Amino acid sequence: MRSPKDFFAPLALGAPAPVREIPVTPSRMIHFFDPSNEKMAAKAPDIAKKVDVLLGNLEDAVRADRKEAARDGLVAIAKANDFGKTQLWTRVNSLDSPWVLDDLVTLVTEIGDKLDVIMVPKVEGAQDIHYVDRLLAQLEARAGLTKPLLVHAILETASGVANVEEIAGASPRMQGISLGPADLAASRRMKTTRVGGGHPGYLVRTDPTGEDLNEGRTTYQQDLWHYTVARMVDACAMHGILPYYGPFGDIRDVVACEDQFRNAFLLGCVGAWSLHPVQIDIAKKVFSPAPSDVAWARRVIAEMGDGTGAVMIDGKMQDDASVKQCRVVAELADALAADDPQLAAAYDAATKEILG
Numbered sequence: 001m002r003s004p005k006d007f008f009a010p011l012a013l014g015a016p017a018p019v020r021e022i023p024v025t026p027s028r029m030i031h032f033f034d035p036s037n038e039k040m041a042a043k044a045p046d047i048a049k050k051v052d053v054l055l056g057n058l059e060d061a062v063r064a065d066r067k068e069a070a071r072d073g074l075v076a077i078a079k080a081n082d083f084g085k086t087q088l089w090t091r092v093n094s095l096d097s098p099w100v101l102d103d104l105v106t107l108v109t110e111i112g113d114k115l116d117v118i119m120v121p122k123v124e125g126a127q128d129i130h131y132v133d134r135l136l137a138q139l140e141a142r143a144g145l146t147k148p149l150l151v152h153a154i155l156e157t158a159s160g161v162a163n164v165e166e167i168a169g170a171s172p173r174m175q176g177i178s179l180g181p182a183d184l185a186a187s188r189r190m191k192t193t194r195v196g197g198g199h200p201g202y203l204v205r206t207d208p209t210g211e212d213l214n215e216g217r218t219t220y221q222q223d224l225w226h227y228t229v230a231r232m233v234d235a236c237a238m239h240g241i242l243p244y245y246g247p248f249g250d251i252r253d254v255v256a257c258e259d260q261f262r263n264a265f266l267l268g269c270v271g272a273w274s275l276h277p278v279q280i281d282i283a284k285k286v287f288s289p290a291p292s293d294v295a296w297a298r299r300v301i302a303e304m305g306d307g308t309g310a311v312m313i314d315g316k317m318q319d320d321a322s323v324k325q326c327r328v329v330a331e332l333a334d335a336l337a338a339d340d341p342q343l344a345a346a347y348d349a350a351t352k353e354i355l356g
């Protein structure tokens with residue numbers, strides 16, 4: 001554990017100083033593509049115009065015999081394109097794999113100035129972040145980088161969940177954490193066989209209404225990921241970093257994908273992964289507050305004046321705590337609207353309708 005006095009000191013001579021605040025730029029969807037897949041790679045520059053984050057994936061879903069091609073493909077794409085405000089991230093191979101060292105050495109030295117965030121899979125505890133932290137500092141110094149790379153951990157092992165608070169606070173590089181439900185399910189020996197989403201067998205049932213135990217008993221499917229997402233959100237909020245839902249593997253089921261993303265949004269997540277182009281707009285819709293919610297939030301803020309005391313608005317009591325919630329929504333809306341004139345117009349129109 002680093003002394004609090006040294007927390008913000010660079011970990012290698014010549015490495016850039018760590019950031020003190022994690023930049024809160026839109027990251028509603030982290031769009032995954034395989035840079036070794038020619039079709040996907042060819043689409044990357046166009047997809048970059050529609051997404052907040054473009055992520056070149058080197059880990060799972062890239063075949064073992066395509067790992068070098070994926071790494072080289074990402075280097076080529078990054079060098080050939082300027083993605084403007086769209087962030088470029090990568091997911092490197094796991095720390096126990098034969099590829100990760102070359103992933104980090106190659107990416108930081110070749111395209112470190114183009115990358116924003118390095119996603120590290122299967123993080124078990126703070127020790128994994130400390131290892132990456134020091135190595136990145138050495139590589140940044142070698143590459144002469146002036147801006148530090150940030151690190152994003154995937155929460156996908158039982159021990160990662162048990163240690164999530166220390167992972168979130170392990171380094172000033174920590175940008176955020178995503179839920180990795182598929183690996184987490186395997187690590188926990190859950191009996192699901194899916195990539196995220198719910199399961200019809202995970203349910204609660206109403207009490208029996210008579211002698212027949214099968215008669216008239218409604219069942220309600222429960223959210224397998226509620227506990228982990230909530231715990232991850234708390235760990236991230238505690239350390240000033242950002243929480244994300246991860247993948248929803250049933251690409252065809254756009255309805256349940258939207259539900260899963262919305263649960264995460266309401267619990268505090270700022271985004272989710274898009275695995276296929278069809279999931280991009282779902283994430284954009286869900287992780288941008290609804291115009292009616294923004295209008296309401298702005299109204300509460302306006303009517304609460306200095307933000308203290310209590311007022312009644314449409315029969316509902318508002319006070320210091322509800323105005324704080326409204327500020328979260330209104331500030332997110334303002335940040336997203338700053339780069340999206342259509343969203344700005346929708347928010348302003350809804351606000352005008354209720355505020356006049």
Ligand SMILES: CC(C)(COP(=O)(O)OP(=O)(O)OC[C@H]1O[C@@H](n2cnc3c(N)ncnc32)[C@H](O)[C@@H]1OP(=O)(O)O)[C@@H](O)C(=O)NCCC(=O)NCCSC(=O)C[C@H](O)C(=O)O
Nearest residue numbers: 032033039040043060061156180181182183247275276277
């Ligand atoms: C899921 C896919 C394998 C589906 O691919 P495909 O069968 O090719 O789908 P379509 O025919 O519908 O595709 C239509 C066209 O769109 C292109 N495409 C598809 N996906 C992408 C993409 N992500 N980015 C860019 N372009 C994409 C196709 O090439 C088609 O093009 P064309 O033929 O020219 O029309 C595929 O979508 C895919 O591989 N997605 C990424 C999967 C991935 O990254 N998985 C890893 C993340 S999830 C995970 O790791 C689990 C997690 O860690 C955990 O533990 O929970």
Ligand SMILES: [Mg+2]
Nearest residue numbers: 060156180183
């Ligand atoms: Mg995984």
